Amino acid sequence: MENELKFRIATINDLDRIVAMLADDVLGSKRERYEQPLPDSYINAFNAINSDPNNELIVACEGDEVVGVQQITFTPYITHQGGWRATIEGVRTLSSVRGKGVGTELIKWGIHRAKERGCHLVQLTTDKKREDALRFYERLGFVATHEGLKMKL
Amino acid sequence: MENELKFRIATINDLDRIVAMLADDVLGSKRERYEQPLPDSYINAFNAINSDPNNELIVACEGDEVVGVQQITFTPYITHQGGWRATIEGVRTLSSVRGKGVGTELIKWGIHRAKERGCHLVQLTTDKKREDALRFYERLGFVATHEGLKMKL
Numbered sequence A, B: 001m002e003n004e005l006k007f008r009i010a011t012i013n014d015l016d017r018i019v020a021m022l023a024d025d026v027l028g029s030k031r032e033r034y035e036q037p038l039p040d041s042y043i044n045a046f047n048a049i050n051s052d053p054n055n056e057l058i059v060a061c062e063g064d065e066v067v068g069v070q071q072i073t074f075t076p077y078i079t080h081q082g083g084w085r086a087t088i089e090g091v092r093t094l095s096s097v098r099g100k101g102v103g104t105e106l107i108k109w110g111i112h113r114a115k116e117r118g119c120h121l122v123q124l125t126t127d128k129k130r131e132d133a134l135r136f137y138e139r140l141g142f143v144a145t146h147e148g149l150k151m152k153l
Helices: A012-023 A038-049 A102-116 A133-137 B010-025 B040-050 B102-116 B131-139
Strands: A007-008 A053-061 A065-076 A084-093 A119-126 A143-153 B004-008 B055-062 B064-074 B086-095 B121-126 B143-152
Touching: A007 A102, A007 B102, A012 A053, A012 A065, A012 A084, A038 A053, A038 A143, A038 B064, A053 A102, A065 A102, A065 B040, A102 A119, A119 A133, A119 B102, A119 B121, A133 A143, A133 B143, A143 B055, A143 B102, B004 B086, B004 B102, B010 B040, B010 B064, B010 B086, B010 B131, B055 B102, B064 B102, B086 B102, B086 B131, B102 B121, B121 B131, B131 B143
Parallel strands: A084 A119, B086 B121
Antiparallel strands: A007 A053, A053 A065, A065 A084, A119 B143, A143 B121, A143 B143, B004 B055, B055 B064, B064 B086
């Protein structure tokens, strides 16, 4: 990295930049609506996340610029002797910084945060169409032990 | 089903039965501790789930008997235009009722509940070692589009 990355909880002022990153993606471009003003559904979701102590929307910043995002959900389960898990979702980096290690630092920060919250496991799913993503996560130490099943409602 | 199944939010009085079901499982037997009294970690997890409006621990009952369990987590995300998802975890049925469709009814109830909560997607991961489970979920309409990655902390 040329500049040091800083990580923090996203504020409502970051939302425009976050949605822009989500929309600038092979799969995201088909399902997001990056418009001005932002659709209310994004603002409602931000408020729901921001008011929930078990959800954290995290941005990676280079100086004042938001260059990456991820959401971490902390969930208490009865399984594994009542263990908490961290689930990482919605990981994206700004296209102009790709290949510079922002994604790696983002996930490492998420793993650190999961430990800090006392989780015994950190988990995520990645679309089988994203072949590079699977290798990226495996390099970071994740193991693809599970099938990730989805059903659209 | 011989008797009608009823579904409800679990209470602390169901916890012993739930942990017994989790421990009576090929993978669960290695990681749970079904003892009397129950380890505090289970009780703490139950209380954390029970006090969180975005987590529901659901039991299936035949008369007064608990015969199945699942946990549903409702999560707001920025992705998919700020859509909510339901994640199903910790699905188990009493060994004496297996093959009688309790699991199917349990998951169908979970899908119904996810719709009721306004989710656009219901998701779960299943261990690749549970070959029957993958087919079970696919029959119910889930699609294994994703890899499920885990990292123990």
